[in-house]
Amino acid sequence: MSAAAELQSRSFVLLPLKDRKIALPAESVIELVAQGRMQKFPHQTPWISGVIIRRGRVVPVCDVNQLFGEADPVQGRFYLVAEWKAGKVRDWCAIPVVRECELASAENYLPIDANAETRAAHVAGTLRAGEEEIEVLDMGKLIAEFQRKSATSGAVPAP
Amino acid sequence: MKIAPSEWQFARRSGRTEAVILFIISGQMFAITASAIHEIRSTDSISGAASEIEVEGLAKVRHVVHRGRKFYYVVNGCAHFGLPTSRPTLVLVLRHSHVAVLVDAIDRMETISLLMALPASFSRAERAWYRGVTLIGEDIVPVVNPSGFLTEDELARLGAVAKLDEVAAAENARSDASEEVNRAVSQ
Numbered sequence: 001m002s003a004a005a006e007l008q009s010r011s012f013v014l015l016p017l018k019d020r021k022i023a024l025p026a027e028s029v030i031e032l033v034a035q036g037r038m039q040k041f042p043h044q045t046p047w048i049s050g051v052i053i054r055r056g057r058v059v060p061v062c063d064v065n066q067l068f069g070e071a072d073p074v075q076g077r078f079y080l081v082a083e084w085k086a087g088k089v090r091d092w093c094a095i096p097v098v099r100e101c102e103l104a105s106a107e108n109y110l111p112i113d114a115n116a117e118t119r120a121a122h123v124a125g126t127l128r129a130g131e132e133e134i135e136v137l138d139m140g141k142l143i144a145e146f147q148r149k150s151a152t153s154g155a156v157p158a159p
Numbered sequence: 160m161k162i163a164p165s166e167w168q169f170a171r172r173s174g175r176t177e178a179v180i181l182f183i184i185s186g187q188m189f190a191i192t193a194s195a196i197h198e199i200r201s202t203d204s205i206s207g208a209a210s211e212i213e214v215e216g217l218a219k220v221r222h223v224v225h226r227g228r229k230f231y232y233v234v235n236g237c238a239h240f241g242l243p244t245s246r247p248t249l250v251l252v253l254r255h256s257h258v259a260v261l262v263d264a265i266d267r268m269e270t271i272s273l274l275m276a277l278p279a280s281f282s283r284a285e286r287a288w289y290r291g292v293t294l295i296g297e298d299i300v301p302v303v304n305p306s307g308f309l310t311e312d313e314l315a316r317l318g319a320v321a322k323l324d325e326v327a328a329a330e331n332a333r334s335d336a337s338e339e340v341n342r343a344v345s346q
Contacts, residue, residue, distance in 0.1 A: 044285060
C-alpha cells in the first residue's frame with residue numbers, strides 16, 4: 001500500500017490550535033480531558049511546560065508555542081493526551097487545545113503528497129478540506145527534531 | 160475517543176515506604192530521602208569553616224567547608240536548579256559525599272510509598288537531578304537524586320582547584336615562617 005493510500009485508510013484527530021488545525025493519527029491518542037491543574041518543577045527540556053497526572057502516570061504538558069511554533073500563548077480548555085515514540089523512547093504528552101477535537105476519517109479529506117521530500121520530517125502528510133490544509137504530525141519525529149535542534153544550537157528553534 | 164473525567168488516578172503504591180525530607184528552594188518544594196542527609200545546619204553555623212573556591216563554568220559552587228578531616232563543596236540550590244535567587248538559611252550536608260546543598264527552608268518530614276519515574280520526555284540534566292516524582296497531597300514533588308548535585312567531572316575539577324589552593328596556602332605559610340626566622344636571625 002502506498003503512503004498516500006495508507007494515509008487515506010486511517011482516522012485522525014484534528015486538534016484546533018489558535019488559528020489552525022493539526023492532525024494526529026487516531027491510534028496515537030489516549031484521551032481528551034478537561035484541563036486540570038498543571039504543575040511545574042525545575043527542568044531543562046524546552047518543549048515541556050509542566051506536568052499533569054493521568055491514569056497513574058506523570059504526563060508532560062507540551063509548550064504549544066515552542067513545539068508547534070504558535071505565536072501567541074494557547075489558553076487551552078482541554079488536554080489531548082497522545083503517545084509518541086522516537087527510536088526506543090516512548091512516552092505520553094498532553095497538548096493544550098482550545099476547543100473540542102474532531103475525529104475524522106481521511107476518506108473525507110483529500111490526502112496530498114504523503115511523502116513529499118519538501119516537507120519537514122515530522123509531517124507525515126497533509127489532509128486537505130476545501131481551502132484548509134491540515135498537517136498530519138508524527139509527534140515522535142517532531143519532538144526528536146526539536147530536541148536535536150535545541151541541543152545543538154543552545155537556543156530554542158522554531159519548529 | 161471520549162472526554163474522561165478529570166479526577167486523578169494514582170499509580171499503584173508499592174509496599175515499601177521511604178522517609179523523605181521536604182525542603183524549599185526559591186518557593187519550589189523538593190524531596191530527598193532522609194537517609195541521604197548527614198546533618199542540617201544553619202548557614203551561620205558553618206560560615207566560619209567555609210573558604211572560597213572558584214572553578215570556571217561551575218558557578219553553583221562558591222564555597223568549600225572544612226570540618227575536621229572532612230570537606231564539603233557547597234552547592235547553591237538556586238543555581239543548580241536554575242531557580243530565581245533566594246536567601247538560603249540552611250545547609251543540607253549529604254551523607255557519604257563531599258556535597259552540601261544550600262536551601263531556603265525545611266518544610267517537614269514525610270513518609271512516601273509512591274515514587275513515579277520521571278517521564279522519558281524529560282531528556283536533559285533533570286534526568287540526573289531526580290530519582291523520580293512523588294505525590295504529597297495533591298502536589299507533584301520531585302525527589303532529588305543525592306548524587307546528582309555534582310558530576311564526577313565537576314568533583315574532579317573542584318578537587319584539582321582545592322588542591323592547588325591548599326598548596327598555595329602551604330607555600331604562603333612556609334614563606335611567612337621563613338620570613339619570621341630571617342627577622343629573628345637579623346635581630
